[in-house]
Amino acid sequence: MTAARPIADRGRKIFLIATEESGDRLGANLMKVLRQRLGDAVRFEGVGGRSMAREGLVSRFPIEELSIIGLAAVVKHLPKILRLIRETAAAVTEARPDILVIIDSPDFTHRVARRVRAADPQIPIVDYVSPSVWAWRPGRARAMLSYVDHVLALLPFEPAAYQRLRGPPCSYVGHPLTEQLAALRPGADEQKRRDLAPPVLLVLPGSRRSEIRHHMAVFGQALGRLRDDGVAFELVLPTMPHLQEAIAEALAGWQVQPRIVVGEQEKRAAFRIAHAALAKSGTVTLELALSGVPMVTAYRTGSAEAWILRKAIKVNSVILANLVIGENVVPEFLQEDCTPEKLSQALREVLGDSALRRKQLEAFAKIDRIMSTGNQPPSARAADIVLATMRKARRTN
Template sequence: MTLLYVVAGESSGDVLGARLVARLREARPDLSFAGIGGERMAEQGVESLFPMRELALMGLLEVLPNIRNLTRRMDQTVAEITARRPAALITIDSPGFALRIAKRVKPLGIPVIHYVAPQVWAWRQGRVKEMAHRLDRILALLPFEAPFFEHAGIPVTFVGHPVLESGADRGDAARFRARHAIGPDEQVVLVMPGSRRTEVSRLLPIFGETLRLLSASRPSLRPVVPIAGPVEEAVRSAAAGWSPAPILLRGVEEKHDAFAAASAGLIKSGTSSLEVAMAGVPMVVGYRLNPITAWLIRRMAKVKYASIVNILADEEVIPELLLEDCRPPRLAAVLGRLLAGEGVAAQREGFARVMSLLSPPGGGSPSEAAARAVLDTVGPAP
């Protein structure tokens, strides 16, 4: 069997890794897999070297207290890759961990493929030169990323965005309302605070207070919070005191049904905004960072927007309330206007334009395009 080593560091990467492993196994039954992942990769038979949730950290002040454990896990990962000598290392997103692993593995002569281009085009553009010495190929999700990285000498394949095969636009609103006894006059508000512990700890109190303020004028509000595995305990604990009480969800089908039933969304900046846009749910984006990380990003940011939807559209399709602007009264005001129908049609028209940009040029699904790119790098079966 030809071994591929796959490393994912958070929930979205776990989903990508699972789809990629499934497509690769279909194309090449001789392949075997090892690495780091979560529940979805485990469903594909990939036993994680250690719990993936240990890597789900973001921001300088969040990483520093965990640096000793992260270093130990990095050493453990490199040691296993060195011992097993896979035909390729595939790192998925989580560039802080992935690129350090790539640096240490590259001298072994093992091809390194990074899936999800690091967003250095948004800030810290100088890092692209380092990546050219660590990566053999990047699998990019966004069409404008290929020329940026190719200019630095890194081969890039635009494989399309995985949101297109997520099923986010195929939920069943009636099923969701019936399952949770939601009346026809009640408005479902989708709340997505992220999949990293640091994100949810910072955003959930803000989002909870936003809903409390909004419910004073809209008593029929029904908040719904899909929970990512690595942060389940934190979300359940933080949301326990919310008023109105939220519906907490596990599972992809339930989440997509909630999308179909939602009148509006309160969403953290990031990939989740693209997923919600795929479902056509009007939203407001909010995000907070610790003051030091926020100061660094302000100094280095090269883009006008935080949401991928707005970056692709090159205009503010989705209202963004970031950093100091991410406050409950402001979020409640914008969300209230969306629930009243203001600006909904314009958002959905923008969503459609953005989605049209995300298909892989070679046809098929994004995961199939990613698998083809991996096999081009690995070469034919022995």
């Protein structure tokens, strides 16, 4: 065991690891608040992307090296992934930080954390963004007790899940989307467009190439059936620059061609005028719920992955909006249920003044209260727990 180190006479050193873009944004906001709290007495080291770099972090390696999707790709790159895990863990123990903050990406960050805890048990470890222990592999929660000191949860039901599963202490700090409500919700003119005919219908097939491959054909067929049935709508497809080419190729066979909008700002503008949406399940369902946009959701994947997920998933819904609200108000069509017939029928309902649409809008009206963090933004709540964990470790060591 490493000898206790005196840290009262030097600045604080915080090591952060984020390997995906969403985690990079969380890390950057956390760094901002920590610097406000600690001033020039704090130094940051670790792994991150462009957002954390703007806050002064020099990443140990480009996070693009870990942008690997799919089982075959992971197997192919496994030696490289394992090497980066070993090197990152060694960098943490060599830096001897006052705290390690791992951010999302549990397949990578938790392996690093376990190595760090084994090499130097005195380094406190905070996990920012809980793995989905409430949905699958619940045994992970109890296993985390041995190498995580505190979990910072983005979803309000997660602390109770950790308590039930006998995991480490877990605190709800809030979801970053709750800091972006002004960008998600319509102004007066946008609300007028949201209520006008023809209604704006968003189509959101996913943010990964594999998701686009699995969803675009069936989405296109469902929208074609809807148009053939005489339902009028204005179709808008938000995407990101790196996916434009894949989207354009997949749209070639669509009967109804959407207006494509590119980038985060254009996506949010589309959300503010949208009347309804057809979306791949994921975080976007929570985004739509916060925007007040009724939706139909779907998910398709390869047969092998689908078999694994069916065996593993322990919840009644895979839709984040449903899980947060605590009620299955958003219809979900998974695998063999994801058909043009079923999607088009459900879309007809959420586009019209139906019981399904009204039920969703009533449920979405409760979401602010459910996800509230009071007057403190998520990044500030997260920073307070990081600092408290660091101070507790100093007293113990």
